[in-house]
Amino acid sequence: MTGREKQTLTPKAIIHQKFGVKASYRIEEVHVSSQNDCRGLAKPRKGPCLYRCHLQLPDFSVVSNVFKKKKDSEQSAAELALEKLGIQPRDDDDDITVDEAWDAIVRRIKYIFSDEFLSAEHPLGGHLRAALQRDGDCCSSVPVSVIATFDSKINSLCKVISPSVDSIPFLVMSYVMKAAAKLSDYIVVSPHGASLRRKNPYPPAIIDALAIHVESIKVEAVHIQCNRGCEEPVEPVTLDISSGRYYLDIIAEKLGPLAKLPRAISVDYIMPFLNIHGDAILASVGYPLKSHDLEHDDYVSQWNLQNLPKALIAVQLPLLFTTKSNWRGPFPREILCMFCRQQQLAEPVFTISTVPVESMSDILRSHKKLTVSEHDDTDYQYLSRAKEEIPGSGKGYRCDVKILSTQNLVLDCSLRKFYEKENYAIQNASLKALSWFTMFFGDLDVDSFGPCYTDDDLDIQFKQRNCYKETFPSSRVFELPDIIRNGDLCNSRSTSMPWEKKRVQSIANGSLVSVCYSVSLKVDAEYSRNGETLKELIESSEEIEFEVGHGSMNQHLESVVTQMSVGQYVCFSTALPAEGLVLAAATDTVRTCSLLSELGLEYSVLLLGVKEPTEERMEAACFKPPLSKQRVEYALKQIKESSASTMVDFGCGSGSLLDSLLDCPTSLQTIIGVDISQKGLARAAKMLHSKLNKGACNLRSIILYDGSILEFDSRLHDIDIGTCLEGSAPNHPEDKSKSHMPKFRNHDHKFEWTREQFNKWASKLAKLHNYSVEFTGVGGYRQYGKADPGFASQIALCRRQSLSEVNIVEKFKEGLTQPYKVIWEWRRGKGDK
Numbered sequence: 054m055t056g057r058e059k060q061t062l063t064p065k066a067i068i069h070q071k072f073g074v075k076a077s078y079r080i081e082e083v084h085v086s087s088q089n090d091c092r093g094l095a096k097p098r099k100g101p102c103l104y105r106c107h108l109q110l111p112d113f114s115v116v117s118n119v120f121k122k123k124k125d126s127e128q129s130a131a132e133l134a135l136e137k138l139g140i141q142p143r144d145d146d147d148d149i150t151v152d153e154a155w156d157a158i159v160r161r162i163k164y165i166f167s168d169e170f171l172s173a174e175h176p177l178g179g180h181l182r183a184a185l186q187r188d189g190d191c192c193s194s195v196p197v198s199v200i201a202t203f204d205s206k207i208n209s210l211c212k213v214i215s216p217s218v219d220s221i222p223f224l225v226m227s228y229v230m231k232a233a234a235k236l237s238d239y240i241v242v243s244p245h246g247a248s249l250r251r252k253n254p255y256p257p258a259i260i261d262a263l264a265i266h267v268e269s270i271k272v273e274a275v276h277i278q279c280n281r282g283c284e285e286p287v288e289p290v291t292l293d294i295s296s297g298r299y300y301l302d303i304i305a306e307k308l309g310p311l312a313k314l315p316r317a318i319s320v321d322y323i324m325p326f327l328n329i330h331g332d333a334i335l336a337s338v339g340y341p342l343k344s345h346d347l348e349h350d351d352y353v354s355q356w357n358l359q360n361l362p363k364a365l366i367a368v369q370l371p372l373l374f375t376t377k378s379n380w381r382g383p384f385p386r387e388i389l390c391m392f393c394r395q396q397q398l399a400e401p402v403f404t405i406s407t408v409p410v411e412s413m414s415d416i417l418r419s420h421k422k423l424t425v426s427e428h429d430d431t432d433y434q435y436l437s438r439a440k441e442e443i444p445g446s447g448k449g450y451r452c453d454v455k456i457l458s459t460q461n462l463v464l465d466c467s468l469r470k471f472y473e474k475e476n477y478a479i480q481n482a483s484l485k486a487l488s489w490f491t492m493f494f495g496d497l498d499v500d501s502f503g504p505c506y507t508d509d510d511l512d513i514q515f516k517q518r519n520c521y522k523e524t525f526p527s528s529r530v531f532e533l534p535d536i537i538r539n540g541d542l543c544n545s546r547s548t549s550m551p552w553e554k555k556r557v558q559s560i561a562n563g564s565l566v567s568v569c570y571s572v573s574l575k576v577d578a579e580y581s582r583n584g585e586t587l588k589e590l591i592e593s594s595e596e597i598e599f600e601v602g603h604g605s606m607n608q609h610l611e612s613v614v615t616q617m618s619v620g621q622y623v624c625f626s627t628a629l630p631a632e633g634l635v636l637a638a639a640t641d642t643v644r645t646c647s648l649l650s651e652l653g654l655e656y657s658v659l660l661l662g663v664k665e666p667t668e669e670r671m672e673a674a675c676f677k678p679p680l681s682k683q684r685v686e687y688a689l690k691q692i693k694e695s696s697a698s699t700m701v702d703f704g705c706g707s708g709s710l711l712d713s714l715l716d717c718p719t720s721l722q723t724i725i726g727v728d729i730s731q732k733g734l735a736r737a738a739k740m741l742h743s744k745l746n747k748g749a750c751n752l753r754s755i756i757l758y759d760g761s762i763l764e765f766d767s768r769l770h771d772i773d774i775g776t777c778l779e780g781s782a783p784n785h786p787e788d789k790s791k792s793h794m795p796k797f798r799n800h801d802h803k804f805e806w807t808r809e810q811f812n813k814w815a816s817k818l819a820k821l822h823n824y825s826v827e828f829t830g831v832g833g834y835r836q837y838g839k840a841d842p843g844f845a846s847q848i849a850l851c852r853r854q855s856l857s858e859v860n861i862v863e864k865f866k867e868g869l870t871q872p873y874k875v876i877w878e879w880r881r882g883k884g885d886k
């Protein structure tokens with residue numbers, strides 16, 4: 054018990070407050086003929102009298118379902134009218150306790166599975182009626198995700214239990230399951246825990262009358278595979294919704310064997326969270342409020358499938374914030390705060406001003422004169438409510454929001470209107486500021502926005518004091534977190550966020566960065582009331598070093614860190630990906646919650662230092678496969694294409710090329726390795742020995758020589774192919790002690806050349822010895838927006854044209870010069886295969 058005096062208004066009372074005598078109720082008697090089994094009777098027997106209520110409001114009318122009591126039909130009609138107006142009977146559940154919210158959810162679930170609700174004009178009604186056609190145990194069972202998605206009342210009650218449901222909507226599902234467990238006499242939870250149905254079947258007469266029989270229809274939809282690359286197009290699919298089937302079952306089947314159960318499919322609902330962690334089907338199909346027919350739109354033609362990015366579906370923010378219960382996802386104020394943090398702006402400054410009720414009335418009067426013919430002006434309704442619904446409070450609220458960079462005022466956005474509640478004023482001001490940013494990012498031509506910008510559509514005045522370019526230098530524009538990128542702050546017409554294009558990674562892959570960071574989970578139940586987020590620290594480190602591009606660090610953290618400079622502090626949030634699409638089939642609520650708790654995280658990070666990448670780390674981070682592997686692969690390809698039978702690898706080291714030659718069949722019969730490093734040769738011998746023991750190869754002999762490339766050994770006379778490859782140099786710990794900067798990039802480099810120097814040297818040598826030369830390379834490394842720098846590894850491919858006279862004479866002179874020492878030798882024996 055809170056000890057507070059609660060004021061619970063019935064739907065009818067709220068209608069009365071709003072419309073007074075302008076709301077007129079008319080009761081109609083409905084006589085239903087009773088079920089008559091006696092076919093012989095000529096006249097149908099008169100059944101009990103039921104009541105249906107017609108409620109006429111100034112702009113529209115509603116008709117209730119039939120009820121046994123007149124007053125129930127009136128309340129039902131009033132409730133339908135409020136739904137139409139977007140108002141919950143208790144639209145602000147601040148007044149109820151958590152225990153009361155639980156009780157209300159239990160009551161609501163019971164009502165949802167009542168006979169009356171089955172014929173309700175509620176989006177859930179269509180699902181309930183369609184579920185009557187499901188086979189076997191599934192008959193009349195409705196996925197929990199559907200209830201969580203379509204029942205706004207349950208959603209607003211869940212917000213009382215935990216405001217996190219906004220950022221973790223799948224919490225609603227777990228609350229629904231928990232509440233359903235309290236109705237064990239009435240509700241059956243499916244074995245998979247993902248569907249609910251009534252324990253006692255609906256009366257056959259109701260099933261016959263209400264079960265939906267869908268005509269066979271084909272629905273064009275979009276299948277998004279979770280593993281598709283960003284550039285890959287999404288797949289169009291046709292859903293063949295045949296009669297007698299629940300359409301979610303058909304979608305589940307299309308998703309494959311893992312999706313045993315239907316999943317939530319309210320497009321509006323999942324879109325903002327569509328960072329897919331499992332395949333998803335997007336289809337525009339469902340039961341609209343007033344229709345008993347399954348309706349659908351062609352989804353394929355609505356999307357430019359080629360351009361649909363993986364994690365970005367844009368939805369347009371509404372222009373008005375009405376009630377909390379009507380708002381899905383994070384509230385505008387939260388989105389704006391997050392946006393500011395991401396853009397390294399200060400937290401928005403909200404200034405609330407109030408007016409006495411007299412002046413509100415004046416404003417109201419003048420406003421009424423202006424808007425007398427605008428029947429559906431929602432803000433007008435709020436102005437009315439401000440006057441009528443807060444008797445004695447004497448206040449209306451107006452909000453001004455200032456967005457500041459560290460030094461400058463970026464935007465001063467003041468609402469002209471008054472709202473009945475402080476929160477409405479804040480949310481609407483945030484929404485309008487966000488709308489301005491949406492427009493602004495949609496049109497980066499800053500000049501089109503003057504220093505004082507008035508937008509009549511938004512009914513707001515903005516003062517933009519500072520130029521965007523000064524305020525958001527491109528190198529400081531962060532990639533927005535998922536929650537914004539996924540559409541909460543998107544212009545519906547753009548499929549990629551303008552600021553994403555400006556993301557600049559200033560710290561290169563392979564660098565070692567050192568950071569101090571913390572990760573917190575937003576958990577506090579008071580969150581939505583006082584606007585403060587309380588957090589639970591789940592991980593922190595005073596100093597941790599990681600390599601950029603290595604995949605060892607959380608990608609969100611790494612992405613932001615690579616755009617920071619040393620000494621800079623950044624706070625940012627990440628939100629819910631759509632694991633929930635899969636969790637719809639989860640059985641374990643506790644586990645579901647623990648999974649969900651990994652989401653909605655807030656990070657704080659301070660960049661302590663950056664170490665430039667070593668060549669090795671840079672290579673590993675930038676090239677896949679690594680450059681050393683690409684070089685070996687290139688050599689192998691050339692060898693395979695030749696018909697050579699003998700080959701020598703100069704500077705063979707530990708034998709990476711020789712190793713690969715043992716794996717793939719070539720025309721080679723003899724391979725020779727030459728190196729001056731005893732250690733390298735010993736490693737090569739060990740590797741070759743163990744490999745030859747394991748399996749066969751086509752080779753007849755392998756020899757390793759200790760010798761220098763600078764000396765000629767006559768045993769290498771007439772070898773078909775000579776290779777000389779740079780490989781991955783082994784580590785030399787002694788180098789670390791050297792304090793001076795190394796002269797070359799690697800410890801064993803004796804010189805380093807530019808490409809030009811290399812080309813010149815190789816061309817001259819080739820000409821001298823009558824070889825042609827072709828320059829190529831491996832390791833094309835393109836960075837977005839930068840000119841192609843060419844190959845990372847240069848290759849000269851020399852082919853002998855003819856044996857020159859000089860060579861023959863030289864060889865004759867040299868005779869049997871054999872300075873190389875055999876280190877290891879293998880020859881295929883007679884028994885060897």
Ligand SMILES: C[S@@+](CC[C@H](N)C(=O)[O-])C[C@H]1O[C@@H](n2cnc3c(N)ncnc32)[C@H](O)[C@@H]1O
Pocket residue numbers: 703704705706707708709710727728729730733760761762763777778779780781782801
């Ligand atoms: C970067 S390693 C390359 C190893 C091997 N080619 C690979 O791809 O893994 C360079 C090798 O050249 C060897 N080397 C250096 N000078 C040499 C010379 N004058 N004659 C033969 N080998 C030499 C080094 O001992 C070293 O093993």
